[in-house]
Amino acid sequence: MKQPVLIIASLLFLAQSASAAGIPEPRRIELLNLLKHDCGSCHGLSLKGGLGPPLTPTKLQGKPVDFLAATILYGRTGTPMPPWRPFLTNREADWLAQQIKEGVQ
Structure with a gap:
């Protein structure tokens, strides 16, 4: 029973790594700042709602x-x-959307 859980966890980790692999770390930091500040200006600083x-x-x-x-x-x-x-870019928007869905702030 533990083996399927480990396999699924490994696949999820690889999928996330592959997704982030196309975006350099400095750009990911910029995107997280955009999420916190620009998106947060309408959706609330904790993204729990506001104007948006x-x-x-x-x-x-x-x-x-x-x-x-x-x-x-x-x-x-x-x-x-x-x-x-x-x-x-499309890739950056996909990455941001994934971060939002996962609750990364």
């Missing part, structure tokens, strides 16, 4: 990473959510 909705794992449960990444890149029409496409 909460970005907590509980509130985002069931929302796919690609949906969140598209929202980051293209914004939401009819809402204050701006497009971040001029500043982020």
